[in-house]
Amino acid sequence: xxxxxxxxxxxxxxxxxxxxxxxxxxxxxxxxxxxxxxxxxxxxxxxxxxxxxxxxxxxxxxxxxxxxxxxxxxxxxxxxxxxxxxxxxxxxxxxxxxxxxxxxxxxxxxxxxxxxxxxxxxxxxxxxxxxxxxxxxxxxxxxxxxxxxxxxxxxxxxxxxxxxxxxxxxxxxxxxxxxxxxxxxxxxxxxxxxxxxxxxxxxxxxxxxxxxxxxxxxxxxxxxxxxxxxxxxxxxxxxxxxxxxxxxxxxxxxxxxxxxxxxxxxxxxxxxxxxxxxxxxxxxxxxxxxxxxxxxxxxxxxxxxxxxxxxxxxxxxxxxxxxxxxxxxxxxxxxxxxxxxxxxxxxxxxxxxxxxxxxxxxxxxxxxxxxxxxxxxxxxxxxxxxxxxxxxxxxxxxxxxxxxxxxxxxxxxxxxx
Amino acid sequence: xxxxxxxxxxxxxxxxxxxxxxxxxxxxxxxxxxxxxxxxxxxxxxxxxxxxxxxxxxxxxxxxxxxxxxxxxxxxxxxxxxxxxxxxxxxxxxxxxxxxxxxxxxxxxxxxxxxxxxxxxxxxxxxxxxxxxxxxxxxxxxxxxxxxxxxxxxxxxxxxxxxxxxxxxxxxxxxxxxxxxx
Numbered sequence: 366x367x368x369x370x371x372x373x374x375x376x377x378x379x380x381x382x383x384x385x386x387x388x389x390x391x392x393x394x395x396x397x398x399x400x401x402x403x404x405x406x407x408x409x410x411x412x413x414x415x416x417x418x419x420x421x422x423x424x425x426x427x428x429x430x431x432x433x434x435x436x437x438x439x440x441x442x443x444x445x446x447x448x449x450x451x452x453x454x455x456x457x458x459x460x461x462x463x464x465x466x467x468x469x470x471x472x473x474x475x476x477x478x479x480x481x482x483x484x485x486x487x488x489x490x491x492x493x494x495x496x497x498x499x500x501x502x503x504x505x506x507x508x509x510x511x512x513x514x515x516x517x518x519x520x521x522x523x524x525x526x527x528x529x530x531x532x533x534x535x536x537x538x539x540x541x542x543x544x545x546x547x548x549x550x551x552x553x554x555x556x557x558x559x560x561x562x563x564x565x566x567x568x569x570x571x572x573x574x575x576x577x578x579x580x581x582x583x584x585x586x587x588x589x590x591x592x593x594x595x596x597x598x599x600x601x602x603x604x605x606x607x608x609x610x611x612x613x614x615x616x617x618x619x620x621x622x623x624x625x626x627x628x629x630x631x632x633x634x635x636x637x638x639x640x641x642x643x644x645x646x647x648x649x650x651x652x653x654x655x656x657x658x659x660x661x662x663x664x665x666x667x668x669x670x671x672x673x674x675x676x677x678x679x680x681x682x683x684x685x686x687x688x689x690x691x692x693x694x695x696x697x698x699x700x701x702x703x704x705x706x707x708x709x710x711x712x713x714x715x716x717x718x719x720x721x722x723x724x725x726x727x728x729x730x731x732x733x734x735x736x737x738x739x740x741x742x743x744x745x746x747x748x749x750x751x752x753x754x755x756x757x758x759x760x761x762x763x764x765x766x767x768x769x770x771x772x773x774x775x776x777x778x779x780x781x782x
Numbered sequence: 783x784x785x786x787x788x789x790x791x792x793x794x795x796x797x798x799x800x801x802x803x804x805x806x807x808x809x810x811x812x813x814x815x816x817x818x819x820x821x822x823x824x825x826x827x828x829x830x831x832x833x834x835x836x837x838x839x840x841x842x843x844x845x846x847x848x849x850x851x852x853x854x855x856x857x858x859x860x861x862x863x864x865x866x867x868x869x870x871x872x873x874x875x876x877x878x879x880x881x882x883x884x885x886x887x888x889x890x891x892x893x894x895x896x897x898x899x900x901x902x903x904x905x906x907x908x909x910x911x912x913x914x915x916x917x918x919x920x921x922x923x924x925x926x927x928x929x930x931x932x933x934x935x936x937x938x939x940x941x942x943x944x945x946x947x948x949x950x951x952x953x954x955x956x957x958x959x960x961x962x963x964x
Binding site: 400401403404408411412413414430433435437438440441486500502503504506507510511549553554583585637638726744746747748749753 | 797799801802806807808813814815816818830850853854855856857858877878879882883886887944945948949951952
């Protein structure tokens with residue numbers, strides 16, 4: 366079996382599972398965010414269900430509307446907190462704690478081998494440490510009521526990575542290439558399992574990038590088998606050992622796609638779809654008015670370091686506003702300890718509270734009509750960060766920082782060193 | 783449930799996005815809370831493409847879309863709005879997650895009808911049997927045949943979508959157990 370099939374079999378109480386089979390895995394953890402709680406409660410009550418199936422395994426995180434901008438939103442936030450109390454949610458994290466697809470890994474709540482069922486699609490981030498994250502969106506009340514719901518076991522594509530990224534080229538650029546090359550037809554309802562010698566050089570933060578973007582072309586989930594790098598990362602956070610599991614040597618993959626990281630260059634996704642990926646050099650020089658570093662696609666420590674390396678000793682260009690949201694309290698505190706926060710503030714960037722930031726339909730800094738934004742966010746749909754008449758160009762943290770400094774879309778290698 | 787629908791063809795292109803083309807996501811919020819009532823959502827369906835779509839569309843009308851209908855973040859609201867208007871869907875292709883959401887929203891669908899775009903024009907009168915997969919273009923006198931949804935999924939659509947199906951599942955579980963137990 367593949368790693369995903371093993372996790373699904375264990376969570377479904379079956380000795381084995383095969384692609385195409387319908388299974389009912391039970392959630393080791395079920396996750397929802399603040400925007401969905403009121404809706405979920407209403408659905409549950411309409412079904413005659415007062416209490417979720419197991420509050421001990423329920424995770425609720427306030428990461429979308431971190432600082433309410435209207436009284437209506439503040440009122441909803443109050444209702445969310447009432448519902449969380451009534452549900453007796455064990456893992457409730459109020460505003461400022463972090464982005465829900467990032468910090469649960471940092472505190473050991475999400476662990477290798479777990480099966481997490483989520484409302485939100487970017488739960489695939491947990492694949493970075495070998496956890497299977499599966500999203501259900503509107504059908505999530507089934508999990509809240511019963512702990513499970515039906516899934517058709519997906520087929521797995523093996524994405525084999527070799528080589529090392531050249532200087533100035535980031536894992537975000539590599540993942541953009543991967544989603545463009547594999548494409549939505551081959552990716553639809555597949556698992557991406559990452560493998561290959563390059564993983565040895567890819568940190569957990571880098572692996573989050575690998576597992577985040579593919580969901581935009583329709584993968585069911587993405588996963589990297591937990592290895593020594595994950596063990597070290599967990600040990601550094603004092604969150605204990607884990608039982609390593611991976612795909613069997615005779616596991617059946619639908620296909621293997623190979624990528625040589627050493628051959629890559631900076632990339633950019635043009636609006637309005639995240640898989641409209643082109644080499645950055647085709648877009649250089651376009652003026653920008655907004656730059657944003659953050660969202661569950663790029664708000665970890667290494668993303669902050671990547672941007673700070675460019676911003677150090679420089680200032681955001683006049684006429685550009687730059688917003689940065691660290692992914693968690695841990696990330697923010699480490700940035701503070703290591704002087705990155707002063708790099709950001711001295712550059713004139715705004716540092717927002719941990720959470721989803723403006724990636725959640727412009728919350729905390731929407732785009733105006735006709736504005737062009739360069740951002741690390743997950744998606745660039747029309748209206749994703751505010752005005753429907755604004756345009757969003759997706760790139761790495763390094764490219765976002767370089768473009769913020771010059772006021773034009775800029776290759777970060779020009780400013781390196 | 784009557785699986786045969788007859789009505790006007792509303793023809794759209796490829797890559798219709800969930801969050802803007804089908805229904806602008808910001809319109810889902812009322813007083814800061816997302817609304818999933820099809821009767822509310824139906825007034826905003828497709829309005830960024832056809833501003834008076836909700837007024838002109840009638841129950842039984844068929845949306846015919848190109849490839850990758852409903853790409854984007856898996857927000858179901860536009861599909862619930864389509865159900866509110868009583869529409870059916872025929873598409874060249876649909877991402878798997880959106881396929882699942884069409885069932886969850888209770889929208890009669892033929893999600894993988896390759897070549898349908900060449901057989902219909904906007905405004906044609908169509909007759910579609912969602913149980914058999916047969917599509918007749920009454921205006922042009924041509925027809926097409928495609929794979930219908932599997933029976934288990936048609937059953938969920940017939941119940942009205944995933945919430946109704948879950949209600950039935952919970953009732954079945956409750957009635958199968960002695961009183962007093964969860």
